[in-house]
Amino acid sequence: MRQAWRSRRWPGGQRGGGLARVLAAGLAAASLALLVAVPAQGSAATPAGGLAMPGQHGSGQHGLHQDGRAQAPRTVVSLTFDDGDADQMAAARVLRHYRLPATFYIITGAVGTPGYVTRSDLRELAADGNEIGGHTVSHLRLTALTTAEARRQVCGSRSILARWGYQATSFAYPGGADSPRTEAIVRGCGYTSARGVVGLRAPGCPGCALTESIPPGHPLVLRTAGEVDSSWTLRDLERTVTAAERQGGWLPLVFHHVCGGSHCGGLAVRATMLDAFARWLVQRERHGTAVRTMGEVIGGQRAARPAPRVAPAVPHGIVNPSLESAAVSGAVSASLETTSASPANTPRCWMEAGYGANTAQWQRTRDSHSGHWAERLTITSYHSGDAKLLPQFDLGECSLPVQPGRSYTLGSWYQSTARTQYSVYYRTSTGRWVYWTSSPYLPASPGWAQARWATPPVPAGASGLSFGLSLFSTGSLTTDSYSFAVIPPDATRRMVDWILVAIAAAAGLIVAARAVRRRWRPANPVPAEGKRVSSSSSSR
Numbered sequence: 306m307r308q309a310w311r312s313r314r315w316p317g318g319q320r321g322g323g324l325a326r327v328l329a330a331g332l333a334a335a336s337l338a339l340l341v342a343v344p345a346q347g348s349a350a351t352p353a354g355g356l357a358m359p360g361q362h363g364s365g366q367h368g369l370h371q372d373g374r375a376q377a378p379r380t381v382v383s384l385t386f387d388d389g390d391a392d393q394m395a396a397a398r399v400l401r402h403y404r405l406p407a408t409f410y411i412i413t414g415a416v417g418t419p420g421y422v423t424r425s426d427l428r429e430l431a432a433d434g435n436e437i438g439g440h441t442v443s444h445l446r447l448t449a450l451t452t453a454e455a456r457r458q459v460c461g462s463r464s465i466l467a468r469w470g471y472q473a474t475s476f477a478y479p480g481g482a483d484s485p486r487t488e489a490i491v492r493g494c495g496y497t498s499a500r501g502v503v504g505l506r507a508p509g510c511p512g513c514a515l516t517e518s519i520p521p522g523h524p525l526v527l528r529t530a531g532e533v534d535s536s537w538t539l540r541d542l543e544r545t546v547t548a549a550e551r552q553g554g555w556l557p558l559v560f561h562h563v564c565g566g567s568h569c570g571g572l573a574v575r576a577t578m579l580d581a582f583a584r585w586l587v588q589r590e591r592h593g594t595a596v597r598t599m600g601e602v603i604g605g606q607r608a609a610r611p612a613p614r615v616a617p618a619v620p621h622g623i624v625n626p627s628l629e630s631a632a633v634s635g636a637v638s639a640s641l642e643t644t645s646a647s648p649a650n651t652p653r654c655w656m657e658a659g660y661g662a663n664t665a666q667w668q669r670t671r672d673s674h675s676g677h678w679a680e681r682l683t684i685t686s687y688h689s690g691d692a693k694l695l696p697q698f699d700l701g702e703c704s705l706p707v708q709p710g711r712s713y714t715l716g717s718w719y720q721s722t723a724r725t726q727y728s729v730y731y732r733t734s735t736g737r738w739v740y741w742t743s744s745p746y747l748p749a750s751p752g753w754a755q756a757r758w759a760t761p762p763v764p765a766g767a768s769g770l771s772f773g774l775s776l777f778s779t780g781s782l783t784t785d786s787y788s789f790a791v792i793p794p795d796a797t798r799r800m801v802d803w804i805l806v807a808i809a810a811a812a813g814l815i816v817a818a819r820a821v822r823r824r825w826r827p828a829n830p831v832p833a834e835g836k837r838v839s840s841s842s843s844s845r
Contacts, residue, residue: 378590378593378594378595378597379550379553379593379594380516380546380549380550380553380554380555380556380589380592380593380594380595381519381554381555381556381594381595381596381597381602382546382549382556382557382558382586382594382595382596382597383407383408383555383556383557383558383596383597383598383599383602384400384405384406384407384408384558384560384596385407385408385409385410385438385477385500385529385557385558385559385560385599386407386408386409386410386559386560386561387410387440387477387559387560387561388410388411388412388415388421388440388444388561389409389410389411389412389415389416389421389422389427389440390420390421390422390561390562390563391420391421391422391426392562392563392564392565392573393409393422393560393562393563394422394426394429394430395563395565395576396560396563396576396579397409397429397430397433397435399576399579399580399583400433400435400583401433402580402583403583403584403586403587404587405583405586405587405596406433406434406435406436406596406597406598406601407435407436407598408435408436408437408438408475408598408599408600409422409430409435409436409437409438410438410439410440410475410476410477410500411427411437411438411439411440411462411466412440412441412442412443412444412462413439413440413441413442413461413462413465413466413735413736414442414443414444414698414732414735414736414737414738415444415737416735416737417737418737424469427469427471431470431471435598436475436598436599436600436601437466437471437473438473438474438475438476438477438599438600439459439462439463439466439473439475439476439477439496440462440476440477440479441458441459441461441462441479442457442458442461442462442465442700442735442736443458443698443699443700443736444479444636444637445458445479445636445637445697445699446479446480446482446633446636446637447459447478447479447482447483447484447487447490448482448483448484448486448487449482449632449633450699450702451702452486452490453618453702454618454699454700454701454702455486455487455490456490456493456494456615457615457617457618457700457701458699458700459476459487459490459491459494459496460490460493460494460495460612460613460614460615461612461615461700461736462476462736463476463494463495463496463612464612464614465735465736467611467612472609473496474495474496474497474498474600474603474609475496475497475498475499475500475598475599475600475603476491476496476498476499476500477499477500477501478499478500478501478502479637480502480637481501481502481503483499483501483525483526488525488526491525492525493613494612494613495609495610495611495612495613496525497524497600497603497609498521498524498525498527498599498600498603499524499525499526499527500527500529500557500559500599501526501527501528501529502529502531502532502559503528503529503531504528504529505517505528505529505530505531505556505557506530506545506548506549507530507531507541507545508531508536508537508541508545509531510530510531513528513530514528515548515549515551515552515554515556516549516552516553516554516555516556517554517555517556517557518554518555519554519555519602520602520603521555521603524603527557527599528557529557529558529559530545530556530557530558530559531559532559532560532561532572533558533559533560533561533574534561534571534572534573534574535569535570535571535572535573535574537574538578539578539581539582539585542558542578542582543582543585545558546586546589546594550589550592550593550594553593555602557599560574560579561573562574563575563576563579564576565577617700617701617706617768618700618701618702618706618769619701619706620705620706620707620791621705621706622705622788622789622790623696623705623787623788623789624653624654624696624702624703625652625653625654625655626786626787626788627673627675627676627678627785627786627787628652628655628669628673628676628678628679628680628784628785628787629652629676629677629678630652630653631650631651631652631653631669631678632651632652632653632654633651636656636697636698650667650669651667652669652678652680652694654696654697654702654703655680655694655695655696655697655703656694656695656696656697656698657682657692657694658692658693658694658695658773659690659691659692659693659775660690660691661688661689661690661691662687662688662689662690663684663686663687663688663689663690663691663692664684664685664686664687665682665683665684665692665776666682666683666684666685667680667681667682667694668680668681668683669681670783672783673785674718674753674785674786675718675785675786676785676786678785679783679784679785680694680783680784680785681781681782681783682694682776682781682782682783682784683780683781684776684778684779684780684781685779686779687777687778687779690777691728691775691776691777692775692776693728693773693774693775693776694773694774694784695728695730695771695772695773696771696772696773697771698730698732698738698771700732700736700769701769704732704769704770704771705769705770705771705789706768706769707731707763707767707768707769707770707791708763708791709762709763709764709765709766709767710762710763710765711762711763711791711792712759712760712761712762712763712791712792713759713760713763713770713789713790713791713792714757714758714759714760714788714789714790714791714792715727715729715744715756715757715758715759715760715772715788715789716755716756716757716758716786716787716788716789716790717755717756717774717784717785717786717787717788718753718754718755718756718784718785718786719747719750719753719754719756719774719782719783719784719785720750720751720752720753720754720782720783721749721750721776721780721781721782721783722749722751722780722781722782723749723776723778723779723780723781723782724746724747724748724749724778725746725747725749725756725774725775725776725782726743726744726745726746726747726774726775727743727744727756727758727772727773727774727775728740728743728772728773728774728775729741729742729743729744729760729770729771729772730770730771730772731763731764731767731768731769731770731771732767732768732769732770732771733766733767733768734766734768738771741764741767742760742761743775744756744758745758747774749780753785756774759792770789772789
């Protein structure tokens with residue numbers, strides 16, 4: 306009966322089993338064909354950068370393919386903020402409100418200094434979904450540096466960010482200055498993208514390209530729609546985006562300062578305008594536009610590798626001590642970050658520095674102490690602060706490598722109409738420059754006078770030094786012929802050190818000799834058989 310039931314259910318007996326196998330094989334082949342076809346379609350739409358190429362999707366409502374899969378945006382806008390200025394936290398609050406991410410390029414040596422973000426601010430930015438990128442340690446124009454110093458600046462910034470917990474893969478060139486040499490350095494330090502400050506269509510460049518491609522053809526020379534400053538209007542921002550939407554692709558925008566008061570600097574935007582732009586930008590999603598960080602577009606996190614270790618600068622003396630050679634300064638102005646460099650009228654490896662409310666004028670003069678040139682500083686009006694000529698704040702090309710605990714002799718020649726003094730700064734392990742100390746006052750001198758002063762021992766954690774004579778009143782100060790030398794330990798100190806070492810060694814020998822004698826001293830005599838010696842028996 307069971308056999309008959311089976312025959313009725315599967316007509317033909319054994320032939321039914323063969324038909325079932327044929328049907329199963331056909332079904333498996335069809336399933337395999339579907340599995341092969343679906344990834345093939347997805348791989349064509351998703352480049353290595355992580356975002357799908359605009360214009361490579363099937364028809365259907367924006368945001369979804371016809372099969373229900375998420376559709377990549379046709380136009381991507383990246384909001385980027387350079388330098389890590391403290392007022393950018395106002396921008397972060399605006400973007401948080403609209404759930405828009407941004408990329409913040411950080412000068413690591415400036416973190417925690419007045420006017421810049423703190424480590425706590427960085428944690429807040431990252432927690433909100435923003436990307437933390439690198440912008441060198443000292444904010445120097447890389448094309449003006451030696452290869453060794455440029456590597457210290459680029460690799461050092463990425464290593465410091467990694468120690469702070471951020472795996473940075475996006476980089477921005479200070480001043481937008483790049484070259485094939487600096488691109489190779491950026492790549493070698495492990496960054497997967499690098500952004501400039503010009504190249505796409507903007508109010509100042511109506512004939513430029515509208516967008517970058519996704520993925521970009523040159524990820525280490527990414528173009529942007531200029532730098533958004535106080536001359537831009539909300540309408541300018543909107544037109545830049547809508548123009549990009551006509552073509553599709555990638556539109557990075559560059560911001561610096563964000564102001565909220567009645568006065569805004571040249572490289573700033575009002576927080577109210579940024580809020581209005583963010584509100585408008587959110588609505589562009591229905592037109593196929595999305596906001597992504599630079600790293601999200603490039604998709605370089607998977608390819609990122611640790612930054613290579615870069616050797617610190619070897620100790621050296623003053624570079625260009627007589628101020629004979631002039632060069633384009635490597636420093637990038639915080640108020641106007643442009644690709645055009647300042648004229649070559651600053652002594653090479655030196656910087657014109659100062660703070661407070663005063664009006665300082667600088668001039669190369671042939672009224673020199675040695676050689677052909679000197680530097681004259683004139684303060685025409687004074688309320689507070691000072692001005693001074695200093696070796697460039699960097700990682701050792703121009704600044705002076707030092708050892709903690711050692712003292713150094715600072716020297717220069719000067720003539721002035723007012724009193725002066727040395728101001729001394731040191732560099733920390735994160736590249737941050739900190740005011741350290743000042744020398745006693747030096748009197749005004751109508752003729753050339755020598756200024757020499759020995760510093761206290763360099764503080765622990767310091768790795769570099771920079772110093773200069775400062776002027777902190779109206780008047781003029783001319784300087785030349787700088788010198789710098791380590792102070793060797795004096796003979797008395799060395800003698801005391803040797804005596805202390807000898808005493809310590811003798812004490813060690815005495816202790817060792819006593820230990821040897823105790824080891825070889827005869828043991829206590831063994832009591833006679835049957836007699837036991839113990840504290841308990843003796844007490845009884």
